[in-house]
Amino acid sequence: MARLLTIGDMARRTGVSVSAIRFYEARGLLSPIRTGGNQRRFLPSDIRRLSFALIAQKLGLSVRDIEAELARLPLGRAPTREDWQALSARIRDRLDARITLLQRTRDRLDGCIGCGCLSLDRCALYNPDDRAAANGPGPRYLLGDEPEAPAP
């Protein structure tokens, strides 16, 4: 029988604050058992789950994403090398997409530095794919200084 860890033990072992661990539990990333006195007790495998979550988060996944990833594992099991590899491949694609987007933005900016038009009328920086689409409500169609006439 592996010995169980308190929430304080988990915090010390992972560097994650106690409040954050409680938060992650509420979000479903962890499911500790409870003592008779209602205190949390974690399995040793939970350290790996939590570490996995932290790395994934650092790589840009939201807690919601991580929730989904961890849900693929049988509960109470630590992620294995294969789990990690599958996740890594998915994350790598995201990173690549973000890098490409930033590079394109930078290239456009370079094109705009010489121009200095600032009229937005046909500014390349305003192309709609710049800001990864799902960026909240509100249209954001951008019009120029003089919508009818081209910029000076």
Add this chain to the structure above:
Amino acid sequence: MARLLTIGDMARRTGVSVSAIRFYEARGLLSPIRTGGNQRRFLPSDIRRLSFALIAQKLGLSVRDIEAELARLPLGRAPTREDWQALSARIRDRLDARITLLQRTRDRLDGCIGCGCLSLDRCALYNPDDRAAANGPGPRYLLGDEPEAPAP
């Protein structure tokens, strides 16, 4: 005398919502005058200030950053080509830094895919420069599954 614009005019001319324009005024990006009846009236140059703010925001500056940039301009003046070029150069550096960081993260991830250690003990993904430093409170030193013994 240039004719003044209402907040609705500004919204139509820039595509920014009325509520966002009020928000930007509260944040100091714009300083419209008021009519006797307390309604906002904008100078034509404010369209450029606002456009400038939108492009800068799209390039990744926060409203706070933009506030600082616009504060460099004399109030009531529209940004010139030179202003734009100076700002662009600063932004370009930021974009480059972000791209570099993401690329480094991706390379580390590639190194980790084969490893699959997940022990965090000495995971390259945990190097402290990964997540642009000022990332909120809380230590975040990461320890392994077995802090004393190296991972299997």
Add this chain to the structure above:
DNA sequence: GCTTGACCTCAACCTAAGTCGAGGTTGCAC
């Protein structure tokens, strides 16, 4: 058996960048 630190819940608060609604006023056209 008592003290003390660790733990519990729940609610409120934080930042960012706004949105939304209530309740009230302005300004322009007819």
Add this chain to the structure above:
DNA sequence: GTGCAACCTCGACTTAGGTTGAGGTCAAGC
């Protein structure tokens, strides 16, 4: 001179990822 759209303020709400505090309980060492 009135009708109505556009305007005003102010406060509450949103998402994400937590932190902080109040008020109360648990567990372990002496």
